[in-house]
Amino acid sequence: AAGVIQSPRHLIKEKRETATLKCYPIPRHDTVYWYQQGPGQDPQFLISFYEKMQSDKGSIPDRFSAQQFSDYHSELNMSSLELGDSALYFCASSLVGGRTEAFFGQGTRLTVV
Amino acid sequence: DAKTTQPPSMDCAEGRAANLPCNHSTISGNEYVYWYRQIHSQGPQYIIHGLKNNETNEMASLIITEDRKSSTLILPHATLRDTAVYYCIVKPGGGADGLTFGKGTHLIIQP
Numbered sequence: 001a002a003g004v005i006q007s008p009r010h011l012i013k014e015k016r017e018t019a020t021l022k023c024y025p026i027p028r029h030d031t032v033y034w035y036q037q038g039p040g041q042d043p044q045f046l047i048s049f050y051e052k053m054q055s056d057k058g059s060i061p062d063r064f065s066a067q068q069f070s071d072y073h074s075e076l077n078m079s080s081l082e083l084g085d086s087a088l089y090f091c092a093s094s095l096v097g098g099r100t101e102a103f104f105g106q107g108t109r110l111t112v113v
Numbered sequence: 114d115a116k117t118t119q120p121p122s123m124d125c126a127e128g129r130a131a132n133l134p135c136n137h138s139t140i141s142g143n144e145y146v147y148w149y150r151q152i153h154s155q156g157p158q159y160i161i162h163g164l165k166n167n168e169t170n171e172m173a174s175l176i177i178t179e180d181r182k183s184s185t186l187i188l189p190h191a192t193l194r195d196t197a198v199y200y201c202i203v204k205p206g207g208g209a210d211g212l213t214f215g216k217g218t219h220l221i222i223q224p
Contacts, residue, residue: 004156031209033209033211033212035211035212042198042200042214042215042216042217043151043157043212043214044214045211045212045213045214046211047211048209048210048211049209050209055208055209055210056208056209056210056211058211088154090156090157092156092157094209096207096208096209101147101159101162102159102212103159104156104157104158105156106155106156107154107155107156
């Protein structure tokens with residue numbers, strides 16, 4: 001079965017640079033979620049989108065923005081990167097109104113140097 | 114504020130049932146109990162969820178107390194591949210709300 005696809009899997013950026021992470025949800029899923037997991041930390045919810053509209057907002061820094069496109073894929077844009085942004089970034093997708101559990105991708109490991 | 118409380122770690126012998134407890138004494142009437150697990154740095158994996166009735170699927174069983182203030186996840190025949198951090202999460206059913214991961218329980222299956 002198709003899963004959530006995230007790209008790239010690994011990314012190295014320098015401080016103050018920008019990064020864009022991409023997420024392709026499971027086909028027919030209309031909701032995407034972004035999570036950040038720092039080293040030794042538990043996943044932290046950042047933001048979610050349902051039908052291309054922002055739905056819920058967690059602890060997403062102002063330097064980050066995200067959007068969901070008409071084909072339901074989503075992108076997380078991160079600017080003015082800081083060392084503390086080094087983390088695993090997970091995307092998840094679900095079908096709102098139907099099955100409600102979220103399926104996670106394998107994550108993007110971002111390293112800021 | 115933590116909405117769930119779980120023991121930080123547990124051990125279980127391979128082939129035995131693993132019983133993971135979770136306290137959620139402030140759960141609201143519209144909130145479900147969800148269980149996810151994360152195997153070292155992989156994406157979290159959905160296990161099971163329930164509202165008030167006990168639930169069972171191919172992975173696990175979920176037992177929710179009658180007052181809904183606590184629950185137990187049961188892995189009936191634990192294998193080494195079940196070693197992971199298990200998260201108990203409460204949230205309203207449906208909708209696009211994000212999951213609030215707490216500290217979870219690090220379950221170690223011993224050979």
